[in-house]
Amino acid sequence: xxxxxxxxxxxxxxxxxxxxxxxxSFPFAGNFDHAAYAHGLLLVNNDDIIEAGSGxxxxxxxxxxxxxxxxxxxxxxxxxxxxxxxxxxxxAQRMSAGTGILHSERNDRFRADGSRVTEPVHVVxxxxxxxxxxxxxxxxxxxINSELDSGGLITLASGMPAHRGHSAIDLHNKHAALHVxxxxxxxxxxxxxxxxxxxxxASGTVDVEGVGLxxxxxxxxxxxxxxxxxxxxxxxxxxxxxxxxxxx
Numbered sequence: 001x002x003x004x005x006x007x008x009x010x011x012x013x014x015x016x017x018x019x020x021x022x023x024x025s026f027p028f029a030g031n032f033d034h035a036a037y038a039h040g041l042l043l044v045n046n047d048d049i050i051e052a053g054s055g056x057x058x059x060x061x062x063x064x065x066x067x068x069x070x071x072x073x074x075x076x077x078x079x080x081x082x083x084x085x086x087x088x089x090x091x092a093q094r095m096s097a098g099t100g101i102l103h104s105e106r107n108d109r110f111r112a113d114g115s116r117v118t119e120p121v122h123v124v125x126x127x128x129x130x131x132x133x134x135x136x137x138x139x140x141x142x143x144i145n146s147e148l149d150s151g152g153l154i155t156l157a158s159g160m161p162a163h164r165g166h167s168a169i170d171l172h173n174k175h176a177a178l179h180v181x182x183x184x185x186x187x188x189x190x191x192x193x194x195x196x197x198x199x200x201x202a203s204g205t206v207d208v209e210g211v212g213l214x215x216x217x218x219x220x221x222x223x224x225x226x227x228x229x230x231x232x233x234x235x236x237x238x239x240x241x242x243x244x245x246x247x248x
Contacts, residue, residue, distance in 0.1 A: 002224040004210075009217025012047070019054035023047040025200070025219055035129070039221045040196025040243030041176050044127035047200075047217060050075070052118045055106025061097035063133045065171050066125065067157055067178060068093045068105070069239060071202055073121030079103035083139035087123075090145035092156045092168040096130065101137040124202060124239060129247065130172040131159070140169045144180075153181045153189040153240065160244070175245035183232030192242035193226035204236025 013024040022029075025045035027037050034043040043064075050056075055075070068075070068087055075087045079095065080102035086109055087093050095103065107121045147154045147168075158167035158177035167177065181189045183206065191197055191208075199208075199220040206214050209228040214220065222228075230238060 003222070004225060005221040006211060006214070007219045007221065009215065012217065019051045021049040023217060034127070035247035038247040039198050040241065040246050041128045041173060042126065042196075042198050042241050042243065043129065043247070044125065045198070045200060045219070046125045048123050048125065050105075050107045050121050050123065052107050052116065052120060055108065056104060057106075058102050058104045060100060060102050061095075062100040063130060064097045065128045065130050065173060066095045066097065067127075067169075067171075068095075069124045069126070069156070069180070069202075071122040071124065071237070073107065073119050073123075074109045074117065075121050075123055076106050076108050077103065079137075079139065081137050081139065085141060087141070090148060091141055091143045093141040094139070094157055094169045094171065096135060096138045096172050098130070098135040098137040124200065126178070126239075126241070128171070128173055128176050128241075131174055132172070135172060142168045144168045148180065148182045151182065151184060151187045151189075153179045156180045156239075160242075175243060177242045179240040179242065181230075181238050181240070183230070183236045183238070185232055185234050188229050188231040189238075191222070191226050191228050191230060191240060194242045194244055195224055196241075196243040196246060197222040197226050198241040198243070199230070200239045202237040202239055205233040206236050206238060207231045207233055
């Protein structure tokens with residue numbers, strides 16, 4: 001049965017630890033069966049603001065595809081497989097935890113003159129399951145800012161055969177793809193027509209055909225319906241998951 005569900009920003013779980021302000025689209029903090037609460041394949045959609053000099057110290061993941069997308073500021077990534085980098089706005093990043101990996105994510109960047117960045121970083125982190133468990137951990141990143149200038153719906157990450165050679169980074173799940181669009185006022189894109197679609201309004205305000213206005217932090221969960229036009233009421237950025245399978 002088809003369905004359209006809107007989750008408003010204020011309806012998300014909200015945690016404030018001082019150094020971290022977190023808003024969760026799905027149950028996250030505590031002992032949860034992520035798959036039981038997923039929409040399609042999307043297990044986690046965390047919207048975090050991390051203060052300067054703070055972050056997530058070294059912790060472990062396994063058998064999870066983790067995509068990180070920075071909205072403002074920069075996030076320093078380091079992991080036990082030897083990967084490190086600074087994730088910034090427009091840089092697509094994926095970490096496949098596989099058999100197990102330790103990593104940290106901190107707002108600890110220093111400028112070229114040696115001064116420490118004092119601004120918070122605003123980041124969205126999303127998790128989906130891999131097709132197969134026990135793969136070798138891996139990491140991939142790519143700057144797609146120039147592609148986003150087109151205003152269209154750009155494939156940020158995908159494991160789907162239809163997107164091979166076109167996506168910014170690979171996912172170890174052949175049923176899922178993540179797209180992103182930066183819309184100028186009046187610009188528009190069409191949502192994918194897929195069994196499961198999740199749209200998250202990262203910034204700005206959009207008008208979704210048949211749904212209405214959605215603002216920052218609002219999200220849209222579609223099942224067996226899609227193709228709606230999304231128009232920017234002002235400059236906006238949206239993250240859209242296209243999924244052809246479900247954890248349930």
